[in-house]
Amino acid sequence: TSIPSVRLHDGHEIPQLGYGVFKVENEVAADVTTQALEAGYRHLDTAKVYGNEEGVGRAIRTAGIPREELFVTTKLWNDAQRFDDAIAACEASLERLGLDHIDLYLVHWAVPAQGTYVEAWKALIELQERGLVRSIGVSNYPAEQLQEAIEATGVVPAVHQIELHPYFQQRELRAVHAEHGIATESWGPLGQGKSDLLENPVITGIASAHGASPAQVVLAWHLASGIVTIPKSVTPSRIVDNLAAAQLTLTADEVAAIDELDRPDGRGGADPATKTS
Numbered sequence: 590t591s592i593p594s595v596r597l598h599d600g601h602e603i604p605q606l607g608y609g610v611f612k613v614e615n616e617v618a619a620d621v622t623t624q625a626l627e628a629g630y631r632h633l634d635t636a637k638v639y640g641n642e643e644g645v646g647r648a649i650r651t652a653g654i655p656r657e658e659l660f661v662t663t664k665l666w667n668d669a670q671r672f673d674d675a676i677a678a679c680e681a682s683l684e685r686l687g688l689d690h691i692d693l694y695l696v697h698w699a700v701p702a703q704g705t706y707v708e709a710w711k712a713l714i715e716l717q718e719r720g721l722v723r724s725i726g727v728s729n730y731p732a733e734q735l736q737e738a739i740e741a742t743g744v745v746p747a748v749h750q751i752e753l754h755p756y757f758q759q760r761e762l763r764a765v766h767a768e769h770g771i772a773t774e775s776w777g778p779l780g781q782g783k784s785d786l787l788e789n790p791v792i793t794g795i796a797s798a799h800g801a802s803p804a805q806v807v808l809a810w811h812l813a814s815g816i817v818t819i820p821k822s823v824t825p826s827r828i829v830d831n832l833a834a835a836q837l838t839l840t841a842d843e844v845a846a847i848d849e850l851d852r853p854d855g856r857g858g859a860d861p862a863t864k865t866s
């Protein structure tokens with residue numbers, strides 16, 4: 590399977606379609622990550638708070654794929670945003686993953702009320718300088734906190750991972766990203782099963798036209814929109830199905846029709862501006 594890559598502003602390349610493991614138990618994570626790697630995924634997205642870095646790391650070692658062919662993302666949890674805590678948290682993640690570097694390390698949430706989102710970003714800059722991490726980015730930073738982190742350090746995140754799907758398209762943040770050369774990465778790309786997205790007639794209509802699944806149509810829309818995405822599934826057939834979305838090309842009209850599905854109230858997860866822990 591050929592998966593397109595996106596070049597980050599720091600020169601590194603990220604496979605545009607990856608495999609996410611939110612809400613997957615550690616033991617299950619080892620098994621499903623093995624399946625994902627066998628299916629052909631080379632980009633994995635985990636986090637300290639998912640509690641499955643060890644299982645993901647085991648799957649990586651078992652697979653025996655050359656390290657340089659893999660792209661591994663993990664994230665700094667909200668309770669470790671103080672500088673020294675963040676350095677230690679990254680070292681602990683590396684230990685659990687069994688890796689000597691992380692390809693992309695993200696501050697998981699800004700948590701504006703905590704007031705440490707700039708300090709956390711400074712720690713990631715240090716981790717990159719020390720070589721523990723290749724690329725650094727943030728996740729769930731409102732535009733205001735994103736700008737503040739950039740202005741305070743002069744360092745632009747390579748990636749911003751945010752909730753994004755056809756019902757919640759994040760046009761304003763994406764415009765900020767475009768100004769700075771930040772790659773947009775979508776979490777919850779399929780809507781996390783929280784809405785009728787995969788039954789929406791626009792989506793199912795395009796799916797029928799291509800003999801594809803609704804999930805593949807939604808993922809193909811992310812890819813056509815230049816977004817890096819990391820769908821999750823623990824179902825073997827869907828793990829394979831989702832990766833094959835890289836082979837589905839939508840027409841400009843189909844992309845435009847999905848662009849029309851954006852909703853002002855489309856957010857499914859927590860609002861990064863008001864999250865407190």
Ligand code: NAD
Binds near residue numbers: 611612729775778827
């Ligand atoms: P998702 O949109 O990927 O939805 C996953 C769910 O969609 C599955 O549990 C399954 O029910 C369904 N599904 C998957 N494939 C399907 C298919 N082919 N057909 C029909 N249904 C299908 O949601 P997610 O897992 O929350 O997000 C993806 C990844 O993003 C996560 O695993 C995690 O790695 C990351 N994430 C990051 C944050 C963050 O705060 N940075 C938050 C949530 C998720």
